[in-house]
Amino acid sequence: MANNIMATYSPLPVTFAKGEGAYLWDTEDRQYLDAIAGIAVCSIGHAQPELAEAIYDQAKQLLHTSNLYHIGLQQELANQLCALATMDEVFFSNSGTEANEAAIKLARRYAHQKGIKNPKIIVAKGSFHGRTLAALSATGNQAIQKGFEPLVEGFVHVDYNDIDAIKQQLDNEKSIVAIMLEPVQGEGGVNIPEADYLQQVRALCDQHECLMILDEIQTGLCRTGEWFAFQHSNIVPDVMTLAKALGNGVPIGACLTTGRGAGVLTAGTHGSTFGGNPLACRAALTVIDVMKKSDLKNQANIIGDLITNGFRKNLVDIEEIVDIRNKGMMIGIELEENCPGLVKIALESQLLINVTAGKVIRLLPPLILSTEQAETIVQQLSELIKSFIKK
Numbered sequence: 030m031a032n033n034i035m036a037t038y039s040p041l042p043v044t045f046a047k048g049e050g051a052y053l054w055d056t057e058d059r060q061y062l063d064a065i066a067g068i069a070v071c072s073i074g075h076a077q078p079e080l081a082e083a084i085y086d087q088a089k090q091l092l093h094t095s096n097l098y099h100i101g102l103q104q105e106l107a108n109q110l111c112a113l114a115t116m117d118e119v120f121f122s123n124s125g126t127e128a129n130e131a132a133i134k135l136a137r138r139y140a141h142q143k144g145i146k147n148p149k150i151i152v153a154k155g156s157f158h159g160r161t162l163a164a165l166s167a168t169g170n171q172a173i174q175k176g177f178e179p180l181v182e183g184f185v186h187v188d189y190n191d192i193d194a195i196k197q198q199l200d201n202e203k204s205i206v207a208i209m210l211e212p213v214q215g216e217g218g219v220n221i222p223e224a225d226y227l228q229q230v231r232a233l234c235d236q237h238e239c240l241m242i243l244d245e246i247q248t249g250l251c252r253t254g255e256w257f258a259f260q261h262s263n264i265v266p267d268v269m270t271l272a273k274a275l276g277n278g279v280p281i282g283a284c285l286t287t288g289r290g291a292g293v294l295t296a297g298t299h300g301s302t303f304g305g306n307p308l309a310c311r312a313a314l315t316v317i318d319v320m321k322k323s324d325l326k327n328q329a330n331i332i333g334d335l336i337t338n339g340f341r342k343n344l345v346d347i348e349e350i351v352d353i354r355n356k357g358m359m360i361g362i363e364l365e366e367n368c369p370g371l372v373k374i375a376l377e378s379q380l381l382i383n384v385t386a387g388k389v390i391r392l393l394p395p396l397i398l399s400t401e402q403a404e405t406i407v408q409q410l411s412e413l414i415k416s417f418i419k420k
């Protein structure tokens with residue numbers, strides 16, 4: 030068959046035909062243990078029966094009406110998310126980058142309402158916020174921006190986890206209206222900031238009447254051992270974006286607001302045809318329900334620490350390991366050398382992993398992972414890392 034897919038991806042040589050829980054099967058019926066979950070998407074596992082049932086049931090009733098009309102399920106989902114996050118309003122999108130696009134537009138509106146005509150948003154080096162023009166301009170990675178200039182203006186990049194760098198910008202630049210960060214940088218290499226970083230950012234935002242925008246697209250929805258990663262820090266942002274795990278594979282994103290972020294986007298200022306349609310909202314409601322019932326927030330802590338400690342034990346003598354770190358089930362093993370080749374080696378051993386930022390093995394397993402499956406990942410991957418390093 031001719032390949033008519035635009036060459037924006039470099040897929041590994043495998044096609045999956047079905048899944049169940051933390052397992053996938055390829056078209057030759059070989060079984061794989063999934064330690065990446067579609068990049069933090071399939072948190073409640075593959076082919077989750079309640080979700081499959083809910084999607085089927087909803088498809089039989091109503092898929093889409095548009096935001097020309099009230100959507101009961103959207104209201105219900107917004108209620109649930111606001112209760113979990115202690116926030117007030119939600120705009121629904123179809124992806125992460127679109128959720129960030131809403132947050133960036135919101136920050137610009139907020140600025141214009143304050144009479145600031147040329148607003149700037151502080152963002153971090155090493156960040157990833159998506160691939161639309163505003164989101165890629167916010168992203169702190171030139172490889173993602175190269176060839177797409179002119180970039181969207183109004184972003185100031187500072188070092189991540191450097192509160193003084195933010196202070197300096199705020200002191201020197203009066204037109205800063207927002208600070209947009211990931212609570213843990215995902216694509217950037219599972220970078221976990223100092224314990225008080227977000228609290229200090231919160232304080233600076235209050236002092237300077239800036240919006241605190243957190244991109245929780247990867248960290249949100251139990252991944253780090255709290256519903257949202259900001260809940261480790263005892264603060265609430267003004268704006269938070271979600272996507273990835275929200276639909277467990279059904280495309281949906283969200284931009285939540287509270288405090289000075291609330292009430293900024295009004296009728297006619299933003300929209301989406303598909304955003305928050307009945308199918309996507311029914312799926313997300315089911316995902317949240319399953320996460321609550323199975324206590325996946327606590328599971329993420331327990332299994333995440335189990336995996337991380339397992340690697341620490343197995344790899345203790347290996348000099349080439351720079352660091353092993355985690356926040357719940359967002360796990361990074363940093364090597365001295367680039368190691369993207371490990372992904373294919375693991376695939377051949379029927380284990381799905383990811384390498385990001387060149388040197389960081391990133392694991393984002395489904396949150397429903399059993400203890401036994403967790404131990405399998407640790408044993409199998411430890412051996413692969415050891416033999417990879419020896420070569």
Ligand SMILES: *Cc1c(COP(=O)(O)O)cnc(C)c1O
Nearest residue numbers: 124125126157158159215246247
């Ligand atoms: C994946 C991701 C995005 C982009 O989400 P898409 O759904 O791919 O547009 C944005 N921010 C973070 C932190 C992400 O991990």
